[in-house]
Amino acid sequence: MRLIxxxxxxxxxxxSNRSRGFTIIEVLVVITxxxxxxxxxxxxxxxxxxxxxxxxxxxxxxxxxxxLNQYETTFxxxxxxxxxxxxxxxxxxxxxxxxxxxxxxxxxxxxxxxFSGVPWLHDPVYSPMxxxxxxxxxxxxxxxxxxxxxxxxxxxxxxxxxxxxGTLPMNLEKDYTTPTRKGKNNGVFWYQSAVRQSEVRDxxxxxxxxxxxxxxxxxxxxxxxxxYIARNSINACIAxxxxxxxxxxxxxxxxGERWGDGDDFYTRYHQILPPQSNSCLLGCAQDxxxxxxxxxxxxHPSGVNLLLGDGSVRFVNRSVSATIWTALGTINGREVIDSxxx
Numbered sequence: 587m588r589l590i591x592x593x594x595x596x597x598x599x600x601x602s603n604r605s606r607g608f609t610i611i612e613v614l615v616v617i618t619x620x621x622x623x624x625x626x627x628x629x630x631x632x633x634x635x636x637x638x639x640x641x642x643x644x645x646x647x648x649x650x651x652x653x654l655n656q657y658e659t660t661f662x663x664x665x666x667x668x669x670x671x672x673x674x675x676x677x678x679x680x681x682x683x684x685x686x687x688x689x690x691x692x693x694x695x696x697x698x699x700x701f702s703g704v705p706w707l708h709d710p711v712y713s714p715m716x717x718x719x720x721x722x723x724x725x726x727x728x729x730x731x732x733x734x735x736x737x738x739x740x741x742x743x744x745x746x747x748x749x750x751x752g753t754l755p756m757n758l759e760k761d762y763t764t765p766t767r768k769g770k771n772n773g774v775f776w777y778q779s780a781v782r783q784s785e786v787r788d789x790x791x792x793x794x795x796x797x798x799x800x801x802x803x804x805x806x807x808x809x810x811x812x813x814y815i816a817r818n819s820i821n822a823c824i825a826x827x828x829x830x831x832x833x834x835x836x837x838x839x840x841x842g843e844r845w846g847d848g849d850d851f852y853t854r855y856h857q858i859l860p861p862q863s864n865s866c867l868l869g870c871a872q873d874x875x876x877x878x879x880x881x882x883x884x885x886h887p888s889g890v891n892l893l894l895g896d897g898s899v900r901f902v903n904r905s906v907s908a909t910i911w912t913a914l915g916t917i918n919g920r921e922v923i924d925s926x927x928x
Contacts, residue, residue, distance in 0.1 A: 636887065639730040643746075643798070643884075644891050644899045646726050650747060650796055651897040653689035654682075663782050664795075667749050667775025668758060668848025671701040673712045677758060677874075680705055681848035682749045682775050683727060695722050705846035707740040708838060720846050727845050731885040732801050738843045744801045745845035748855040748882065749775035750794040753915045755820070755858060755868060755877040757850045772916045774895070775854055783895075787918040790895030794914045797882040797902075798890045799855055799865075802840025807833055809864060810883040811841040813851070818869030823879050826864050839873050841865075849873055855880040857915025861890040862904040892928075902928050 658664050665685035672678040680701055687696035698719040703712040707720060721741050729746035752773030774781045774795055786793050800811035813834040814826040844852045851873040863881045870876035884890040889903040892914070902911070906928045913921035914928070 636731065640886055640891070640901075643729045643731060643886070644901075646729065647747065647796055647891055647893040647899045648897065649690060649726050650686070651893050651899070653686040654795060655897060656689040657686050658783055663780040664774055666779045666848070667751055667771075667773075667777065667854050668850075669778035670848075672704060673702065676704065676712075678778070679758070679848050681846055681853040683724075683745060683747075683853050684846045684848075687724070690724070690726050692724060695719050695724070698722075699846070705848070706844055707738075707742055716846070720844065724845055729798055729884065732798075738838055738840060740838075742844045742846075745842045745853055746798055746801055747796050748799045748842075748850075748853060748880070749796055750915055751776050751850060751854045751856055752917075753857050753912050755856060755879050757876075757878050758874060772919065773857070774917055781917060785917060786895055788913075788916060788920065788923075791898065792914065792921075792923045793895040793917055794857055794892055795895050796893040797855060797861075798884040798886075799842060799880070800883045800885060801842040804837060804840075810862065810885070812865070813841070813873075813878075813880075814864055814866040815871050816864075816866040816868055818877070820858065820868075820879060823864050823866035823868065824859065826866060834867055834871060834873070836873075850878055850880045855882050857882070857911055860904055860906055860908055860911050861902055862888075900928065 654664055665682040667682050668680070669678045670680035684699060684705065687693070700715040703715045705716065705720065707713045707717060721743055723743040727745045727747055732746045750773045752771035754771045756771050756776070758777050770776050770779065774786070774793065783790070800808070802808070802811040807828050809828070814823065814831045815834055816822040816826045816831055839851055842852055847853060850856070856879055858879050859881045861882045861884070865881045866879045867873070868877045868879065882890045882892070889901055892900050892902045894900065910923055910928050913919055913923050
C-alpha cells in the first residue's frame, strides 16, 4: 500500500512540474482583449493630443491679441488689414501680421522687411529684398492642429490665423456693391484701415479680431482650405460642392501660403458664413479681381477659435447662430449679442 502511494505521488509531482503551454483559444482571447483595450484607449489618446493642440492654438491667438493691444497703445490705432507701402504703381498688400512682428518677439524679422517691396517671392525686381524675412517661419502663426504647413514652391512661410475684415465680401480696396468700387469693410482689418479702439462701438468683447483658417494643400479639393469658383452670390457659395463647382487651383496661391500678404487669400477672412462653411470667389477666378467670401475654418473638431478685441479667446462651434456670428464681425453694427450663444 505504501509502495502504491509513493508511485502515485511521484507521478503527480512529475506531471505538476511540467510547463503548461497556451492553447490557440487562449492566445486568441488575449489578442482580442488587447485589441479591445487599444480600440478603447486610442480615441482617448487622440482626444488628449487634440486638447493639447487646441490649448496651444488658443495661446497663439492670445499672443496675437497682446501684440495687437501693444500696437494700438503705441500707434493709437490697430494695424491695417492690408496696405502699407509698395513699389511704384503697385497696390500695397502688406498684412496686419507683418506689422505686429516686433510685438511677438520677432523684431529681427520685422527689421528685415523692406515695405517698399512686395510680400511675395515671384517678382524678379521687388521680391529679392524680402526673401529672407518671408521665408522665416513664425511659430505663433501656425496652429499645431493644422499639420500640413506646406511651403509654396518658392519657400514662403505659411499662416494659420486670419484678421477679420468684416461682413462684406470685399478684398483689397474694392467694394463691388458700389458704382465707384471704392469703400471700406465694417470690421477691424481692411484696406489701409486704421481703426481706433474708441471706434469699436460694439465693445471689444463683442467684436472679432482674429480667427483661424486651414492652410492650403496641394490636394486642391479640400473644402476647409480651398476656394470654390462660384456664381456671383452668397447663396451660390453656400450651395457649392465638388465636382459640380470647381476649386480655384494655383500652387502659388494656396490658402494661408504667405503670412506677409494682406490679400484675403492668405491673412484675412470674412464673418459672412459660419465656421467650417464654404469659401468662394464670386463670379471670377482671380484672388484679387472679384469679391470673395473667405470663411474661418480649422482642423479642430466642430469649430474654430476666435480672438475677441478684449484679448479673450473663445471656441465657436460651427452650429453658432448666423446672426450672432455676423454681429461679431462688425465694429459698429449696434447689435445686442447674447454671449451664451457662442
